Amino acid sequence: MAFIQKDEQYYVNKYLNNKLVFGEGQKNAKIFIIGEAPGGDEEKQGRPFVGKAGKNLDEFLKIAGVSRNDVYITNTVKLRPTKISAKTGNAINRPPSKEEIEDFIPLLMDELSTIKPKLVVTLGNVPLKAVTSDEKITIGSVHGKLLKVGEMRIFPLYHPAAVIYNQSLRQTYMDDLEAIKNYL
Numbered sequence: 001m002a003f004i005q006k007d008e009q010y011y012v013n014k015y016l017n018n019k020l021v022f023g024e025g026q027k028n029a030k031i032f033i034i035g036e037a038p039g040g041d042e043e044k045q046g047r048p049f050v051g052k053a054g055k056n057l058d059e060f061l062k063i064a065g066v067s068r069n070d071v072y073i074t075n076t077v078k079l080r081p082t083k084i085s086a087k088t089g090n091a092i093n094r095p096p097s098k099e100e101i102e103d104f105i106p107l108l109m110d111e112l113s114t115i116k117p118k119l120v121v122t123l124g125n126v127p128l129k130a131v132t133s134d135e136k137i138t139i140g141s142v143h144g145k146l147l148k149v150g151e152m153r154i155f156p157l158y159h160p161a162a163v164i165y166n167q168s169l170r171q172t173y174m175d176d177l178e179a180i181k182n183y184l
């Protein structure tokens, strides 16, 4: 994945009409959680993981015995990727494009080098591929296992939204949370 530093003007010109949602949390957080991209609720409130996926994330934190105040939470892409629904004519969520992901990776790397967390928890495929720089890695094969990439320790989890849409993942997700709790 390309990791090219872009100047401020590049972002201003390209994303002028987007509301950006930046990461939030303690500067000395030991756990750094990365999602995919903000949804509608996050865009409205300007904060990551405050909508339905946020509720699931809060449940995850509770099970893993971690307080939201002790972690840093961010997204791979800082804007809400949307498309127009042919049915309603309204903006609806879509997965972030390769270009959007590549544009925002330098910001994510900046956040990681500022916070210097002990553990990075990736939610779903998008942040997993971004932090491992591995296009071929998939959450299905590495979820719930600790990975080491350079100095970084990564614990990949399914995305909470995947668990909302696919109830059969729920037990796997719970087992992975148990594994993370044991690790912590």
Ligand code: URA
Pocket: 035, 036, 037, 038, 039, 042, 047, 048, 049, 050, 051, 053, 054, 075, 161
């Ligand atoms: N899904 C994400 O990946 N991030 C958010 O902030 C909200 C939903």
